[in-house]
Amino acid sequence: MARIQDFDGMQYCRDGTAAEKQDYAYFNQQYATSTYEIDHNMCPNLIVQPKRDEDVIQTVNWARDNKVAIAIKSGGHQYSGASSTSGKNIQVDLSNTYKDLMVLDTQDPTGQDKALVYVGVSNQIKDFNAYLKHNQLFVPTGQCAYVCVGGHGQTGGYGQLGRSFGLFGDHIRIIRMVCHDGIIRDISKSKDPELFYAILGGSPGNFGIITHYIVEVYQAKSYLGTVSGPNGFKGPHGIKGLWIYSPEILKSLLTAVAQMADDSNVPRGFDLCVSLLSIDFPITILFPTLKNAGEWERIQDKIKGALADQFLEWLNGSFPAVIVLYAQWCPTSKDDKYDETVDEWFNKFRNLKGFFKNETLIIHELEEDMSQMTGRWIFPKQREFDLPYVKRTYSTNSRTLEKDGWVDDVVGRIDLIYNPHHFLHSNPGDKEYEVFTHCKLSVQIQCYGGENSRFYLNKDNGTSYSWRDSSVVQTLDCFHDPGVKYKQYAERWQAKNDSIMVGPSSSFSKQDRRLLWGSYGDWDLGKREIWEYYYEDADKYQKLGKARDKADPNGTFTANPFAVLAFATSDV
Numbered sequence: 001m002a003r004i005q006d007f008d009g010m011q012y013c014r015d016g017t018a019a020e021k022q023d024y025a026y027f028n029q030q031y032a033t034s035t036y037e038i039d040h041n042m043c044p045n046l047i048v049q050p051k052r053d054e055d056v057i058q059t060v061n062w063a064r065d066n067k068v069a070i071a072i073k074s075g076g077h078q079y080s081g082a083s084s085t086s087g088k089n090i091q092v093d094l095s096n097t098y099k100d101l102m103v104l105d106t107q108d109p110t111g112q113d114k115a116l117v118y119v120g121v122s123n124q125i126k127d128f129n130a131y132l133k134h135n136q137l138f139v140p141t142g143q144c145a146y147v148c149v150g151g152h153g154q155t156g157g158y159g160q161l162g163r164s165f166g167l168f169g170d171h172i173r174i175i176r177m178v179c180h181d182g183i184i185r186d187i188s189k190s191k192d193p194e195l196f197y198a199i200l201g202g203s204p205g206n207f208g209i210i211t212h213y214i215v216e217v218y219q220a221k222s223y224l225g226t227v228s229g230p231n232g233f234k235g236p237h238g239i240k241g242l243w244i245y246s247p248e249i250l251k252s253l254l255t256a257v258a259q260m261a262d263d264s265n266v267p268r269g270f271d272l273c274v275s276l277l278s279i280d281f282p283i284t285i286l287f288p289t290l291k292n293a294g295e296w297e298r299i300q301d302k303i304k305g306a307l308a309d310q311f312l313e314w315l316n317g318s319f320p321a322v323i324v325l326y327a328q329w330c331p332t333s334k335d336d337k338y339d340e341t342v343d344e345w346f347n348k349f350r351n352l353k354g355f356f357k358n359e360t361l362i363i364h365e366l367e368e369d370m371s372q373m374t375g376r377w378i379f380p381k382q383r384e385f386d387l388p389y390v391k392r393t394y395s396t397n398s399r400t401l402e403k404d405g406w407v408d409d410v411v412g413r414i415d416l417i418y419n420p421h422h423f424l425h426s427n428p429g430d431k432e433y434e435v436f437t438h439c440k441l442s443v444q445i446q447c448y449g450g451e452n453s454r455f456y457l458n459k460d461n462g463t464s465y466s467w468r469d470s471s472v473v474q475t476l477d478c479f480h481d482p483g484v485k486y487k488q489y490a491e492r493w494q495a496k497n498d499s500i501m502v503g504p505s506s507s508f509s510k511q512d513r514r515l516l517w518g519s520y521g522d523w524d525l526g527k528r529e530i531w532e533y534y535y536e537d538a539d540k541y542q543k544l545g546k547a548r549d550k551a552d553p554n555g556t557f558t559a560n561p562f563a564v565l566a567f568a569t570s571d572v
Ligand SMILES: Cc1cc2nc3c(=O)[nH]c(=O)nc-3n(C[C@H](O)[C@H](O)[C@H](O)COP(=O)(O)OP(=O)(O)OC[C@H]3O[C@@H](n4cnc5c(N)ncnc54)[C@H](O)[C@@H]3O)c2cc1C
Pocket: 031, 071, 072, 073, 074, 075, 076, 077, 078, 079, 082, 083, 094, 121, 141, 142, 143, 144, 146, 147, 148, 149, 150, 151, 152, 153, 154, 155, 156, 157, 158, 159, 204, 205, 206, 208, 209, 210, 211, 382, 383, 384, 517, 518
């Protein structure tokens, strides 16, 4: 039975006693277990939970000497299960090892509107965000509260501030990492540009064990509007909206997304995301005001007014499928003012109330600084639904989404699963009824593009995150009841989506462009036909491969196929 000597933290063995196996089964759970535990063989020989640096160093030295590979897990949110491994390999579980948070007391080298924060990889986004808020600071991140900074820095941190401020990873200045030789190094763009480039966007988990990042963040006080405009707003301003699902409302909102994506001159300060959640989502965690009994009653009346009695009976108190809107404007320069143009943009969303009286449940206007506003966009739940999933995240650089009919295409696909019509007008056994009652969707569609977008303008900042010319990233995740039959429903739905969202005649993207944070399908980044989805060209792949070869000469950090091939052995 494998064990690391002189190791202070806990170790859980796959093949221990019955009691040890129980523990192992408990700690071997992560996001992708529901879907890939068997397919991607997510069963390391040993799970180790280091207490401090010495344990991590001991693990790296032990693994290298025993020719064993290490999968690194911080938050365990990699969708393909890449923070796990199998065979004789081990998993380093850092979920509790590095929770440090500190604003660094520097001689202010970053200017008055920034600060440097030392952050341990085991911090979840929600805790990092709360700490920044406490200090009136902010930085862009993705939306899932439980994702850890460890993986998030390497895969980017795509989220609501993408256009206005770029990716989380764009703000990392120093990476503290335990390297293959057991030595801790501080990696920066100036000291080691190749490795810095490769870690931030190249091949997560395959260069060493990162313990901390130093991140450059923004002072909220430097991003406040100064002049009152329409409605007395100065900005930053936001709308967080909630609607009962209807294809017409979705069409209106996604038309706003398409128009924004197609117009490359949209100023930097605007960010827009449309999400959807299926029936049964505990909506009060996204909209806490619904915990108020009077507010809840008001909303229930609207739901009763909008949905058929027979459907309400079936819902039996569960919340119906909903559309959620995140719209934000932040003044990013002294000249930015909350004026008529900004107000008009928000009016697109406010005005839906007039057309869809019952379906419009909440339109919250947010007028607060960015350290408070960023927390509003975080999704405070471990997983959307406690079910297996078939995932898709597509990105595009199209600037003709509206003209090409993408809105109708994507609404048509979503409607197949969301519309209560399938329940009301078909019967148990009918395909429509079965898919409606056994599949759930989580959708997230976000604008990133334009000449003024920081996501785009950060393209040459020394990181390797791919597809910086993306205008929109859309995630369509289909959760399904357990079982082969229901998995097939989800797979068929996604296969059809693939044929619509990608290809020469697609209204969304001519090219299959995937993101490491939203991986799906074949996960072997050694195959050319697969890595071409994730990286722009062979030059980039080779550059990453060279950095891999140098950083991981013994294969210690190559624990599964979701890794760029070390260049010396690659065939590109
Ligand atoms: C429900 C959900 C919602 C999400 N929403 C978003 C979103 O809005 N925006 C977005 O950008 N992403 C999103 N993600 C993806 C997520 O940001 C990435 O998968 C991220 O890499 C997860 O980091 P982690 O540490 O939690 O996961 P892990 O699975 O632990 O790690 C992810 C990868 O990084 C490596 N890694 C982790 N920690 C370290 C370390 N300390 N040193 C070296 N390598 C390490 C792992 O080996 C693995 O390859 C979401 C994921 C889920 C499941």
